[in-house]
Amino acid sequence: MNIQFTWTPALSVGDDKLDNQHKQLLEQVNALLDALAGGQNNLIVIEQVLKFLDQYIDEHFVDEERYMEEHQYPHLVEHRALHAQFIERYTHMKERIYTFESVDGMLIDLEVHLGRWWIDHIGGADKDYAAYIRTRS
Ligand SMILES: [Fe+2]
Ligand SMILES: [Fe+2]
Numbered sequence: 001m002n003i004q005f006t007w008t009p010a011l012s013v014g015d016d017k018l019d020n021q022h023k024q025l026l027e028q029v030n031a032l033l034d035a036l037a038g039g040q041n042n043l044i045v046i047e048q049v050l051k052f053l054d055q056y057i058d059e060h061f062v063d064e065e066r067y068m069e070e071h072q073y074p075h076l077v078e079h080r081a082l083h084a085q086f087i088e089r090y091t092h093m094k095e096r097i098y099t100f101e102s103v104d105g106m107l108i109d110l111e112v113h114l115g116r117w118w119i120d121h122i123g124g125a126d127k128d129y130a131a132y133i134r135t136r137s
Contacts, residue, residue, distance in 0.1 A: 002030070002034060002037055002111070003111050003115065005029055005030055005116075005118065005119055007019070011119075011122045011127070013126050013127060013129070014134055018060075018063065021056070021059070021063065021064075022060075022118070025060065026118060026119070028056065029053075029110075029115045030115075032050070032053065032110065033111065035049060036097065036103060036106060037107060039103060046097065050094060057087070061083045065083070071129075071132070071133045071136065073129045075129070086121070093109060093110065
């Protein structure tokens with residue numbers, strides 16, 4: 001059993017749509033870790049989850065950036081840069097998933113740079129815009 005990443009109410013950004021996207025993203029990260037731990041037999045599942053994540057991450061970033069823009073969040077540029085940095089690192093990570101060279105190493109990498117990243121990002125930078133928007137409305 002791998003580490004599981006779970007959304008908690010403490011991670012809420014005060015918007016149902018964005019909260020649901022965060023929940024779904026963490027669930028899919030868990031699904032990816034489980035599928036990867038199962039090895040090559042789970043290649044089809046891995047492909048499905050990655051396909052879903054690719055699309056869903058893009059969608060979430062677009063929605064979230066639009067939300068910050070609508071509320072004139074002053075740190076939108078910095079936040080957008082964090083999203084872009086993530087996409088770059090995630091792209092590299094994905095290339096290595098299919099090699100199955102070191103599944104254990106890959107699992108640790110994904111736990112730290114994918115699962116942990118999402119939890120830290122939601123609980124940090126995302127909560128920052130939520131706090132700003134809350135004080136303005
Ligand atoms: Fe987010
Ligand atoms: Fe974000």
